[in-house]
Amino acid sequence: QDNPTRRQYDRDRDKDRAAAELNGWRIKERQQFDATEVLKKLAEKKDEKKPSKVVELKAACRLEKFFYGGHKGIKRARKIKNKMGWLEEERIYRIDVPAGHAEPFVADFRRQGDHHEDQHADTIRFKVSSKHHEQVDRKDSDLKLKSQVPLGENAELASQTYITAQV
Numbered sequence: 001q002d003n004p005t006r007r008q009y010d011r012d013r014d015k016d017r018a019a020a021e022l023n024g025w026r027i028k029e030r031q032q033f034d035a036t037e038v039l040k041k042l043a044e045k046k047d048e049k050k051p052s053k054v055v056e057l058k059a060a061c062r063l064e065k066f067f068y069g070g071h072k073g074i075k076r077a078r079k080i081k082n083k084m085g086w087l088e089e090e091r092i093y094r095i096d097v098p099a100g101h102a103e104p105f106v107a108d109f110r111r112q113g114d115h116h117e118d119q120h121a122d123t124i125r126f127k128v129s130s131k132h133h134e135q136v137d138r139k140d141s142d143l144k145l146k147s148q149v150p151l152g153e154n155a156e157l158a159s160q161t162y163i164t165a166q167v
Contacts, residue, residue, distance in 0.1 A: 050119035052111055056127060061097060063130040063138060069099030072128060081115045095126055102141065104129045 020027045061072045072095040079088050095107045104127040113122030136143045 052113075052120040052123050054123045054125050055113055056125045059095070059126045059128045060131045061128055063133045063136070065097045066101060066103065066105070066130050066138075067099065067143075069101075070097055071095065072097055074126065076124075078112075079114045080121075081117075086115075093124065093126065095128060097128060100141070103138070 016027050019025055057074075057076075059072065059074055061070075064070075065072060074093045074095065075090055076093060077088055078091055079086060091112070093107075093109055093112070095105075097105055107126045107128065109124040109126075111121040111123055113124045115121045130138060135147070136145055138144075
């Protein structure tokens with residue numbers, strides 16, 4: 001059975017033996033790493049804090065972003081705690097809006113909001129919807145023109161359906 005960590009351990013051991021034989025060095029005895037204590041401390045620390053709150057925020061982007069896809073950047077101030085204490089910083093949240101997505105598009109930023117003393121940092125949930133558009137209205141996945149489009153002299157021919165397609 002080929003175990004990469006075992007292979008690395010064997011390589012290090014053989015390298016130490018070869019160096020000891022060639023150079024007359026003493027073989028270094030290493031303590032084996034025991035992860036059980038570290039895992040216990042992490043489990044205790046995990047139970048100390050309460051789960052984070054979900055903060056829902058509304059955001060609006062152009063209708064074209066929902067059609068073609070794109071990025072929406074939202075700047076927001078948040079309170080964080082570091083070694084120096086509490087401070088307020090501006091953070092830009094980048095939301096990737098996929099092409100053709102239904103409204104509202106929901107983007108979660110897990111534990112990237114305000115920090116708190118007794119609980120994990122807030123989860124920010126942006127609900128992105130489209131802004132009002134001058135020429136079209138959106139209803140589900142359809143776009144409807146708000147006004148009539150003049151088709152010219154051959155309006156009668158243009159109103160007849162020649163080709164239909166379903167996407």
